[in-house]
Ligand SMILES: NC(=O)c1ccc[n+]([C@@H]2O[C@H](COP(=O)([O-])OP(=O)(O)OC[C@H]3O[C@@H](n4cnc5c(N)ncnc54)[C@H](O)[C@@H]3O)[C@@H](O)[C@H]2O)c1
């Protein structure tokens with residue numbers, strides 16, 4: 001087992017990564033001082049619940065904890081106020097009070113939704129992240145929780161740090177292949193923004209990671225979490241450097257938005273976005289020759305680096321302008337300064353973005 005501590009100004013919490021960890025949950029709870037008087041509510045989606053809820057419930061119940069259970073429909077649509085209201089109702093009926101806590105068992109959808117439930121229920125109760133997707137090595141760390149509004153993704157939310165993250169890597173075995181690759185995109189992102197040696201290591205080990213070879217998978221998750229933890233500990237509420245975690249997300253979110261959430265996995269959209277950011281960085285002179293390596297690394301993970309002409313340029317640009325990070329209508333991008341380092345750039349000219357979108361459509365990026 002590997003353990004990373006997330007160090008924040010007023011709080012620190014552990015991330016445990018390894019095989020068979022759900023069995024050890026009672027010890028982990030003890031480790032953070034949680035006693036049996038604390039009622040727990042386990043939240044999972046309709047795919048994850050039948051697969052893994054028992055694995056979490058059993059050891060806890062055997063250790064004398066009282067655990068309720070809620071299952072919400074799988075899919076991004078569940079990250080909604082409507083689902084949240086239902087969850088709140090179930091918590092009230094279960095008798096969860098301010099001494100209770102939430103266990104978020106699932107991918108980023110459940111983590112964000114159940115995390116926001118914890119942030120808002122009775123003005124905030126603690127929660128634990130139990131990630132079950134590779135992508136969730138990213139979403140479970142850092143305390144951003146929330147739901148979508150029909151007019152925009154993640155429009156309603158909070159910063160609410162988990163009390164602990166327990167990543168039992170055994171659960172990844174049942175993950176659909178496309179979801180594994182989607183998670184690889186965020187692993188690649190963490191390497192590209194922070195750690196060139198991690199990027200080289202990923203290039204060397206991409207096959208083992210895609211095949212979920214246990215040692216390599218645990219190391220990739222650990223190194224990805226270390227990057228996330230390092231960035232978040234410097235800027236918990238995103239007043240500055242934390243924005244670099246959005247590398248590839250300006251174009252990525254726009255693509256998700258115009259394609260109607262579902263045509264692309266989050267990781268696929270971010271992969272196209274990272275290819276675009278690399279091209280844009282080269283065009284604007286923040287970096288040279290980052291695109292070939294970026295494309296090669298993404299392609300190794302069978303992630304897309306080009307844009308189909310189906311997605312109209314005007315719509316993509318309009319979506320980028322609506323991005324939460326956009327300031328006063330100007331385009332904001334995280335741009336590479338090399339492999340393993342990036343810079344936040346405000347006021348990027350529209351002409352440069354149009355040029356990059358055209359190059360992403362052309363044969364150049366294939
Ligand atoms: N809070 C953050 O910092 C942050 C960061 C990145 C992404 N996100 C959010 O994360 C969400 C995407 O997360 P995701 O890709 O994990 O999606 P997800 O939670 O929808 O999981 C993807 C699919 O895999 C299924 N699944 C999950 N675990 C499984 C397992 N072990 N075996 C079989 N099937 C399994 C799910 O039911 C779902 O169908 C988005 O809503 C995004 O906005 C949040």
Ligand SMILES: [Zn+2]
Nearest residue numbers: 186249266270
């Ligand atoms: Zn992301």
